[in-house]
Amino acid sequence: MTSRRTFLATSGLAFLGLQQYGRAKAPARNFDLLGPMQADPAGLLDLPKGFSYRVISKLGDRMSDGFKVPGKPDGMAAFPGPDGQVVLVCNHELSLAMTGLGPYDNNLELPGNIDPALNYDSGDAGREPHFGGTSNIVFDPEKGEAVAQFLSLAGTDRNCAGGPMPWGTWITCEEPEDLLTPRGRRHGWCFEVRATAEPGLQKAEPLKALGRFRHEAVALDPSTGILYLTEDRTDGLLYRFVPEKKQDFTAGKLQALAVVDRPKADLRNYDPKAKWPAEGDVLKAEWIDMENPEAPLDDLRFRGFDAGAARFARGEGIHFTDDGIFICCTDGGPARRGQLFRLRPSGAVDKPDELELFLQSTENDLLTNGDNVCPGPWGGLVICEDLVDASFAKHTHLRGVTPEGQVFTIARNAKNNSEFAGSCFSPDGKWLFANLQGLGYTVAITGPWEKI
Numbered sequence: 001m002t003s004r005r006t007f008l009a010t011s012g013l014a015f016l017g018l019q020q021y022g023r024a025k026a027p028a029r030n031f032d033l034l035g036p037m038q039a040d041p042a043g044l045l046d047l048p049k050g051f052s053y054r055v056i057s058k059l060g061d062r063m064s065d066g067f068k069v070p071g072k073p074d075g076m077a078a079f080p081g082p083d084g085q086v087v088l089v090c091n092h093e094l095s096l097a098m099t100g101l102g103p104y105d106n107n108l109e110l111p112g113n114i115d116p117a118l119n120y121d122s123g124d125a126g127r128e129p130h131f132g133g134t135s136n137i138v139f140d141p142e143k144g145e146a147v148a149q150f151l152s153l154a155g156t157d158r159n160c161a162g163g164p165m166p167w168g169t170w171i172t173c174e175e176p177e178d179l180l181t182p183r184g185r186r187h188g189w190c191f192e193v194r195a196t197a198e199p200g201l202q203k204a205e206p207l208k209a210l211g212r213f214r215h216e217a218v219a220l221d222p223s224t225g226i227l228y229l230t231e232d233r234t235d236g237l238l239y240r241f242v243p244e245k246k247q248d249f250t251a252g253k254l255q256a257l258a259v260v261d262r263p264k265a266d267l268r269n270y271d272p273k274a275k276w277p278a279e280g281d282v283l284k285a286e287w288i289d290m291e292n293p294e295a296p297l298d299d300l301r302f303r304g305f306d307a308g309a310a311r312f313a314r315g316e317g318i319h320f321t322d323d324g325i326f327i328c329c330t331d332g333g334p335a336r337r338g339q340l341f342r343l344r345p346s347g348a349v350d351k352p353d354e355l356e357l358f359l360q361s362t363e364n365d366l367l368t369n370g371d372n373v374c375p376g377p378w379g380g381l382v383i384c385e386d387l388v389d390a391s392f393a394k395h396t397h398l399r400g401v402t403p404e405g406q407v408f409t410i411a412r413n414a415k416n417n418s419e420f421a422g423s424c425f426s427p428d429g430k431w432l433f434a435n436l437q438g439l440g441y442t443v444a445i446t447g448p449w450e451k452i
Contacts, residue, residue: 033400033408034451044441046412051447053411056146056433057090057137059101059440064199065150066113070094070135071101073435073442075161075217075372076422077170079195081138086426087195088137088433089152089170090442091159095132095177101440102131103151120155120204121185130184132156133204134172138197139433139444141426150199157187160232161217161316161372167247168195171207173215175232179298186296188212190229192249207249210241211293213300219318219325221345228325228343230315234268237304238312238327238341240287242349254293256309257343260284260352263308267341269360270313272334277357285310285343285355313339317373326358328373337361372421377429378452379403382410384434386419396420398434402452411445 034048045053059071070092081087099107110119110126121130133156138148153159153172160175169192176187189206216232225246229239243252259265260283267277277283288307290300305311313332318325324342332339340359346352372384380403385396396417398410410432413420418438425432432445 033402033406034410034447037409037412040414043414044439045436045443045445046414047410047445047447050451051410051445053443053445054144055441056139056444057135057149057442063103063135063149063151065201067103067111067151068105069149069440070103070131070133070151071098071440072437073440074159074421074437075172076424076433076435076442077162077164077195078424078426078433079164079168079170080427081195081197084141085147085197086139086141086431087197088139088424088442089172089193089195090135090137090422090435091162091172092132092134093158093160093175093437095158096128096130098131103135103154104131107131114154115201118154118201118203120153120191120206121157121187122155123184128183130155130157130187132159132174134159134170134193136193136196136199137442139426139431141428141431144431144444144446148197148199150201152196152200152202153191153193153204154201155204156189156191160215162190163218163220163318165192165220165247166222169193170195171218171227171249173217173229175214175216179212179214179295186212186294188214188295188298190215190218190249208294209250209252209254211239211254211290211300212295213298216316217318219320221320221325224345224347224349226345226349228318228320228327230318230327231301231312232314232316232330233301234314234331235301235305236312236315237301237309238315238343239290254290255287256290256304256307257285257353257355258288258308259310259355260286264305265310267310267332267339267357268313268329269333269339270336274334279357279360281357283355285353287349287353312341319373324356333360335361372423374423374425376400376452377425377449380452382423382425382432384420384423386421398423398432400452408452413439415439 037046072093074091074093076090110129123129133153136152162172216230227241314330317328324344329339342358344354381401422435
């Protein structure tokens with residue numbers, strides 16, 4: 001059995017979906033599994049020999065609906081579309097101040113052809129509207145190109161990550177910088193977007209029962225219908241939503257995780273002298289009902305903690321597996337380089353769950369400020385690098401991980417070290433989609449995946 005520390009020492013980027021890897025033989029680095037990176041003549045994306053890419057969406061280009069491709073593409077998921085097509089639902093992490101990256105010719109005013117009833121926040125009489133949201137990209141895998149792109153959700157704020165639902169929708173999550181801004185409507189919600197190929201703006205209905213806070217991502221337990229939610233704050237909580245009816249997030253109970261017999265547990269381990277929890281510690285977890293989840297004072301995490309909920313360090317990526325739900329806490333641990341928790345639900349809402357500190361990095365090059373992740377068709381993972389520290393490296397990468405824990409490079413950002421985001425595979429496993437967030441590009445990569 002591979003120890004957690006051995007795993008960290010050999011495959012530090014593989015921080016999610018590691019239920020297989022914790023039991024595998026000691027893995028080894030193998031960054032050349034697909035071969036060395038070949039320099040891209042266009043200077044955008046270096047790939048191994050035999051692989052190629054297409055830019056299928058680019059910041060500022062005209063979309064099918066006449067609007068411009070918005071900037072800051074982030075979390076994303078791929079769904080089967082009509083006639084063999086693929087529909088991508090792509091977040092755009094745009095704040096109100098990012099007027100140069102919005103979808104409109106004049107981002108200080110809501111265009112006349114946007115229905116205010118569909119747009120979530122139109123500002124003051126159409127002035128200074130919010131322009132975060134999502135776009136749908138319709139991709140033809142035979143032609144290897146996008147055949148349509150259009151706004152699918154508009155008027156929201158800093159749509160960061162989210163999660164795909166098995167019934168063909170994407171839960172997109174707002175991560176506002178300021179939840180107390182007096183102008184416009186309140187932000188900090190989740191919204192559900194249909195993965196449709198039919199152009200048209202969908203009505204932005206906030207799922208207020210899921211709570212109002214700085215959301216990051218969600219993961220569904222399909223057996224129970226319970227939705228798990230992360231909060232991107234250094235003093236955030238871990239939440240779950242128990243719906244009254246499966247597949248309906250408009251009514252139910254929002255709860256926060258607490259450690260049994262240890263109220264107000266601080267799981268961040270910021271203090272170098274902290275000895276609890278240690279890697280491998282398994283804690284009994286219960287859930288505290290949250291009152292007034294709409295939190296007009298942005299105090300949900302404070303009220304939850306005061307009631308006994310545990311405190312986490314910037315919960316970001318969350319991933320459901322058959323062996324538990326893995327939660328990446330971006331800056332947890334004494335070195336603030338990241339933690340990985342594994343939550344094993346009991347299967348019953350009235351029985352304690354198990355929460356394990358699965359991994360905690362103590363070295364700068366391991367588990368460093370992790371971001372988006374997706375499963376690979378070879379049974380492993382794809383991890384998007386997000387270099388928070390610009391001095392750490394000159395380039396970011398898409399890394400792959402085999403089921404045995406070998407880490408290899410799929411792609412390298414040839415231009416700079418701005419983050420990759422939103423990696424996801426087409427339903428047939430032949431195309432890997434990813435966003436180069438800082439550049440505003442969405443790319444589709446294909447090649448001999450069978451080599452893995």
